[in-house]
Structures are given as structure tokens and as C-alpha cells.
Amino acid sequence: MRSQLLTQIITNVANSNISVSQELPWNSGGQVLYLKNKKHFYLDEEQESREDFIKTLDKNDVEQKTITLNGYLTVDAKNQPGDISSVVANIIAANSVITTTIDNSVEVTTEIDNDDITYTFEYNFITII
Amino acid sequence: MSVINVSAGNEAVLVLADAVANANVATGAVTGLIVPQMQDITINNSTGIFRFKTLDNTAESAVTTPATNQISLNAVVDATSFFGAGNSPAADKLIEDGLFGASKAKTRVYFQVAFDGRDSGSKIFTGSGFISGLAPTVNMDSPVWITPVTIEVDGDFTESAVA
Numbered sequence: 166m167r168s169q170l171l172t173q174i175i176t177n178v179a180n181s182n183i184s185v186s187q188e189l190p191w192n193s194g195g196q197v198l199y200l201k202n203k204k205h206f207y208l209d210e211e212q213e214s215r216e217d218f219i220k221t222l223d224k225n226d227v228e229q230k231t232i233t234l235n236g237y238l239t240v241d242a243k244n245q246p247g248d249i250s251s252v253v254a255n256i257i258a259a260n261s262v263i264t265t266t267i268d269n270s271v272e273v274t275t276e277i278d279n280d281d282i283t284y285t286f287e288y289n290f291i292t293i294i
Numbered sequence: 295m296s297v298i299n300v301s302a303g304n305e306a307v308l309v310l311a312d313a314v315a316n317a318n319v320a321t322g323a324v325t326g327l328i329v330p331q332m333q334d335i336t337i338n339n340s341t342g343i344f345r346f347k348t349l350d351n352t353a354e355s356a357v358t359t360p361a362t363n364q365i366s367l368n369a370v371v372d373a374t375s376f377f378g379a380g381n382s383p384a385a386d387k388l389i390e391d392g393l394f395g396a397s398k399a400k401t402r403v404y405f406q407v408a409f410d411g412r413d414s415g416s417k418i419f420t421g422s423g424f425i426s427g428l429a430p431t432v433n434m435d436s437p438v439w440i441t442p443v444t445i446e447v448d449g450d451f452t453e454s455a456v457a
Contacts, residue, residue, distance in 0.1 A: 219370060219438060221331040222305040227370060227438050267437045293438055 166232055166263060166290065171208050173262035174236070177255035178206070182246035183238065190237050199237040200281065204246065206256065209235045218293060228294050236286035242277050256286055266290045304411030306335050308367065310396070310403045310425075310445075312387035317404035317420070319412045320456055327388040329443070331370035337407060337419060338364040339451060363421065363447035365407060371430050371439035393443060397425040405445060408456060416456045423447040 175185045183204050190199050190207035199207045212233045219227040236256065240246060257271045268291040276283050300306055311317040311326030322328055342359030378392030379385070388396055388403060396403055402422055410416040427444035 219331075219333065219440075221333055221370060222300055222335070223307075223330060223332065224305070225331050227331075267434070 167208060167211050167234060169262055170234060170259060170288065173259040174206065174208070174256055177259050178252055181248050181252050181255070183248075183252045197237075199239050199283065203239050203241060203281070206236060206238045209237070215294075230292050230294050232290045232292075234288045234290075236288070237283060238286075239281050239283045242280050242282035245282065253284060256284075260288055260290075263290050266292050298410050298417070300410075304413065304416065306332070306410075307406075307408040307412055308332065308335060308365070309406045309408075310388045310393075311405075312396075312401055312403065314404045314420075314422070316386045316388075317406050319406045319408040319416070319418060322412060326386055327375055327392075329367070329369055329393070330372045330375055333368045333370070333440070335365065335367040335407070337451070338362070338366065340364075361450070363423075363449070363451055365405065365423075365445040365447065366427070367443050368440060369443060371441050376430075376441070393425060393441075394428060397428050400424060402448070403445065412456060414456050418454055418456060419451045420454065421447050421449060421451050423449075 171185065171187065178185060183206055185206045186198070188198065188207065190197050190209055193201060199205060214231050215228050217226050218229040240249065246252065253273060257273065260269055260271050263269060270289045272287045274285050276285070307319050308329045309317050309319050309322060309326045310329065316325040318325055339361055341361045343356050344359050345354045345356050347354050376392050376394055378390050378395045381390045387401055391399060391401070403425055404422045405420070407419045408416045423445045425443065426446050427442050430439050430441040432439045
């Protein structure tokens with residue numbers, strides 16, 4: 166699912182001021198890569214959780230699986246790229262590439278630290294198994 | 295005191311078949327249809343009451359009338375048990391036709407309900423009746439097909455235990 170989403174994000178932000186990294190947002194020299202490499206989008210590894218959706222007497226319960234992926238993008242807060250709005254919209258829109266879900270949502274939050282602004286994208290894909 | 299609970303792996307079991315010999319919780323899915331993925335099951339033995347008033351009494355009198363017996367449940371729709379497995383190889387009609395086929399054909403179904411699993415000693419109710427009240431439903435807040443099932447019992451329940 167991560168590679169599928171990443172491919173779509175690369176397509177959606179092609180020809181913009183933002184690059185998409187294939188790497189995970191790991192630490193380098195004590196600093197996470199998306200803080201070090203501004204204007205580079207990083208997509209973290211999948212997190213999976215399962216919970217009972219329907220409990221049944223014979224224990225053949227129906228489960229709900231939620232896959233969460235976090236993406237990170239840091240840019241200069243004072244001089245944001247001129248196309249940042251469309252970049253954010255296109256990164257959000259990439260979630261539509263995942264089609265086998267019953268619920269598909271994205272939440273974007275921002276955090277300003279010194280002169281950097283970090284966009285955090287939380288993708289949630291819910292399926293029934 | 296002996297509480298019957300379903301948390302110890304001995305769940306409530308409902309077996310349906312088109313012949314009384316096939317509706318047997320001990321033989322289970324080999325001879326009949328075990329209704330899978332039930333969310334709940336209710337056995338209703340409702341004795342009818344006729345009330346009347348007389349001029350010489352300050353309270354109503356009551357006499358019993360025959361009971362209405364019914365089994366109702368809600369289950370996740372399983373394609374095989376709901377639509378049937380077909381007749382190859384030939385099996386019990388409930389296995390072949392499924393819940394929907396048996397309801398549509400108004401097939402008389404024989405049932406056993408086990409209170410405490412299929413092992414020896416589990417209390418069972420036996421009887422026969424007709425499937426009714428199928429109403430599969432799904433929506434985006436609950437995106438799995440679920441259906442109520444009612445068995446309108448013809449006659450009485452017979453109480454026994456798994457041998």
C-alpha cells in the first residue's frame with residue numbers, strides 16, 4: 166500500500182517545487198530527514214491495527230483493519246513555495262489510488278518550529294476482513 | 295447454580311435440516327446446516343393468555359392458551375449458508391438451498407438449538423417450523439451484510455441434552 170500511494174504522490178506533484186523521497190523519514194545525525202531536507206516529501210512505513218467489528222457467537226468475528234501512513238513535508242515558513250496549496254491538495258488527493266477500502270481519509274496538520282513549517286499528512290485506510 | 299455461558303468456547307449452536315435425523319448438533323455440518331456467525335439468538339416460548347372479567351370478582355381472571363414458539367437471531371450473511379451450496383454432491387436441502395432458498399420454498403425445517411456447544415451434556419431444544427423474516431441489510435456505517443432470521447415454530451419445543 167505504501168508503494169502504491171508513494172507512486173501516486175510522485176505523479177501528483179511532478180513539475181512542482183516539491184520532490185518526493187522514496188526513503189523512510191529516518192534520522193540522520195540526530196535530525197529527521199524531512200527537517201534536514203526541506204521541500205522533500207517523506208512517507209513513513211505502514212502502521213496496522215485490527216479490532217473486532219462484529220462479534221459472533223462462534224468466534225468467527227468480523228474484523229476492521231486500519232492502515233495508517235504518515236507523510237511529512239517541511240518548507241520555509243516565511244518563504245513557502247508559491248505552489249504549496251496545490252502541492253498539499255495533490256498529496257491529499259493521492260489517497261484515491263487506494264480503492265479497496267470502506268473508509269479512506271486524510272488529515273493534514275501543520276506545526277511551525279523556528280522558521281520551518283512542517284505539514285504532517287495522516288492517511289487512514291480502513292478495510293473489513 | 296450452574297451458569298451457562300458462551301465464553302468458554304461452548305457457543306450457542308443452531309442446526310437446521312430438512313429431516314429430523316439430520317438436525318443433530320452432534321453430527322453438525324455433516325448432516326445439516328449450522329448457521330454461522332450468529333450475533334445473537336433468542337428462543338421465545340410465549341404462553342398465550344386469555345383474560346376475562348366476571349361480576350363477582352374484583353380482579354381479572356386468566357386462562358392459558360397455546361404458546362407461540364419462535365426462534366429469532368441475527369447473523370452475518372455468509373454466502374454459502376445464505377444462498378446454498380448447490381446439490382453437488384446431493385445433501386440436505388438446507389445445505390443445498392441455504393436460508394434464502396428454504397425460506398423462498400417454504401421448506402419445513404427441523405432444528406436443534408444447543409445452549410452450550412455440541413459436546414455431550416449440552417442442553418438442546420428440538421422442533422420444526424418455517425424460516426421467516428429474512429431481511430439482509432447493509433449500509434456504510436455497518437458495511438457487512440447482516441440479516442435477521444426467524445423460525446416460526448410449528449408445535450412445541452422438546453428439551454433434551456446432547457448424548
